[in-house]
Amino acid sequence: MNTMTYSCRSSLVLILMLLSMSAMASEEYAVARENMLKSIKEQVEETSLYINKQALNPQVMQAMARVPRHEFVPSSQKRFAYENRPLPIGHGQTISQPYIVALMTDLLNVNSKSKVLEIGTGSAYQAAILSKLVDSVYSIEIIKALGEQAEQRLSRLGYDNVHVKTGDGYYGWEEHAPFDVIIVTAASSHIPPPLISQLKPGGRMVIPVGSRFMTQELLLVNKQEDGKLITRQILPVMFVPLTGDH
């Protein structure tokens, strides 16, 4: 009788400890997330950007604050989840640096009515961020394992307005076209023409250019009302190649 009570008590203590640890962990994560946001804000202030902004859209920052990034990285990487750097997520893919994610989201200039197409779901972090800001997100991932993982993760965390499918993203998602905004994170030698045609006039496409761990530039494609395309090549950093005036 005594031993049972003892073991009951010790398991209760154990459960309480685990609960408090996870509570502590989520509190730690929350603090880490705050720090991540602070560092992004600082970086944006220091580098007054492409459209002469001093700060990113506050709604973007709110979305970054609400999405638990640590849920989108493998367990081995969780302790780095809120550091301002890209992380490997397996299958030779990465989750982008938070600073770059925030910049790209801001560049997309979405609103609550936007319909978004994403090619290259990856960890689904970008899709999750966007889901907080838009009407619906349609995301395609070519690597089966990653696509399935992303689907499960998003449903578990309750991101209901994100729809993921596994497959070839070259032809976009015909059934839900046209889109206000398209983001292409999957590597390709050129911009697929079908994606361009699925972009609404007045719509925007953002493509990060560079290797997995180093984004060299952000390509912003604007489709004008008459269907013509203009691109802007944006360096995500304030760097002018000439000293003095030129």
Place this chain on the structure above:
Amino acid sequence: MRTHPPYLSITLLSAGSLAYEILLMRLFSIIQWHHFAYMIIGLALLGYGISGSVVSIFQKSLMSRYSQTYMASLLLFSIFTVVSFLMAQTIPFNAEEILWDWHQSIYLLAIFLVLTLPFFFAASAICLTFMQYSTQISRVYAADLIGAGIGSIGIVYLLFLMFPQSALMVIGITGLIALLIAAWEFQIARRLQTSLALIAVIAVCIIAAPYLELQISPYKGLEQSLKITGTQIIEQRSSPLGLLSVIESKQVPLRHAPGLSLNATQEPPAQLGVFTDADSLSVITQLNEDSKRLSYLDQMSSALPYHLGDHKRVLIVGAGGGSDILQARFHQVPNIDAIELNPQIVELVNNRFRAFSNALYDNKNVNMHIGDARDYLRVSEDNYDLIQLALLDTFNASASGLYALNENYLYTLEALQLYINRLKPDGYLAITRWIKIPPRDTLKLFATAVQALKISGIKSPEKRLVLIRSWQTSTLLIKNGEVSEQDISAIKTFCHDRSFDIAYAPGMTEQQANRYNILKHPFFYKGAVSLLGEKRQQYLDQYKFNLEPATDNRPYFNHFFKWSTLSEIMQLRGKGGMPLIEWGYIILIATLIIALLMSVLLILLPLYFLQRDRAEPASKVKRLYVVLYFFMVGLAFLFIEIAFMQKFILFLHHPIYAISITLTAFLVFAGLGSYYSKSLCRYYSNRQVASMAIIMISILSLLYLVALEHIFSYFATAAVSIRMLTALLLIAPLAFFMGMPFPSALSSLDKCDTRLIPWAWGVNGCASVISAVLASLLAIHFGFATVIVIAVMLYIIMLFLFPAEKIARE
């Protein structure tokens, strides 16, 4: 006691060691990237320096059982050549993460430590032999050098016969054979049983060889492509020029069309992907009657020249999988000459995938030439309407070991002059590059073109240049004549239809620039105009990247780094500034610093132990002289070797075979010189031999510095075999004398203070590593001529530092 040193096993050991160094570079270039391969293997060679320190500290116990220690070293060398690599490739090092995650440095350190072992054991064996047979040092050193020469040519040959991972096993087996030979050379007891045991092990290794697999980094192009369902490798080929992997993607087509216009609608037809060293994709395109499917080739910036005239004779440099030839055929060019360095990729297109490619290179319109572009152009006297260099990336010469890094002779000033010379009147040279923001290579190329035209006596280069860009690629046109109004009109139409920007054309205004692919500032236009104007030098000085044209003396087109920009870039690291850092250069600097620090440690450590050994009689030689002499001989030897090797590349015109041949020649002739120096020592003192050799080296080096250009141009159009013979005849005397300073000094050291031999060997080993890296750095900044001059200066200083007895001879 045996009177003869184990010459044969030393020769074989050295062959294995150098072959291993070069093979490791190949292997790491495949599983990782070339620059990190250079760093890792460069540092692993410090194993030679470490062996000097260890043997120095433990010399008594090691020498008391010389033959056992020697054979144990050979055995361990053989084992670790294979084991170290297998261990190293399991370490999850990811080069790109290194500035984000400091754990990567630990992984790098682990790889380096593990790879040091085989070199350590090889070097220890040689060092111990010097000490045991101290009267025959010159002969032992000769065996070492000649062995190394055999190894360097042997590995190149081996890489033709088998895949690099199998060649690894062969090197392990070479070590075991060396052990076998040593057992017989030493006449050890029970050598028959030992031999049989070894033969059995060798047999096992031969059987196991084909099962070794390479673990390629998941971030390389090949591995990324293989992640896509239905993609698999269907063919592989290996040579010193690279590992070719052909992939087929059944479910998701490759659709490789770099720089395709945003307005294009036609998708490429089916393609097979060809990766070189698991990266650098080139494609073999399916060719059938429906030529409409090739219209995407007209939607790239590289198609511009075809709209500026009816070209009858086109030269494509760097044919690869054939996309550029297809582009020419799409524009109905009747005569296409193509050049490709790698014969295996031509074989893949013409034979293995003949049906798929429709024997693209075997067509009556297409003449394929295997070889180097500059070699071909120099020898042939043909002139062309169009010479096309499209997206030709720097060739990675990893099969040259540490003797080459990033030298590129395709885009130097002299190269551009050669290309322009081979244009017919009103012909075009078209060079397409990937765009980097902020602009780097595009503007550097423009600067090189401007200067090439000026040197040829063109007064108004601005009338002969056109630069257009898409968001991905830029195409520079250099016309052999002035760009006409008609041309400008055609260019405008071409660009407008494809949403390409005109970055520069004669007579354009700033408003016309930067319209479709908008940059914050019209960087390309302003750059082009500044480089054409009077304030050119000011622009180059103010630009935060190095845009000075590369020359044959400083063939580093991809070097853009300026130290003055470093602090700004470092501040921007976390804010997306990483891609601004020039990784190749930083790695070189890091390697140098690490090598220097380790060398200091390795050189000072044995001294500490020597000091404690007060029982021994006082040394008769100045330690400082020893360290300086052997350090300098290590530096100077490699400086001259590397610098002249690069010069001979231009003469022999092949980035890999030129290096292997000249390397072998240097080593073998130096070995002969070392061997002969022993005979000389009967009549002269060691010091006199070394001094005479040094004087000859200095005279020959300086003579060559001045005369080589003339000798090269005299023989420029001769057949390859004659040029090789000339090269050998030129290298022979220089290398012969270069083989003498080191062994004479070591022999002299033996007379003064035998204990210092391993220490001197270690110093020389450290210097060799530093020398390779330093030679590249000096060449990047000052050119190869300066490297040679510095080497000569070092040799002359060495005249006064020869480690002989302190007793005056007067």
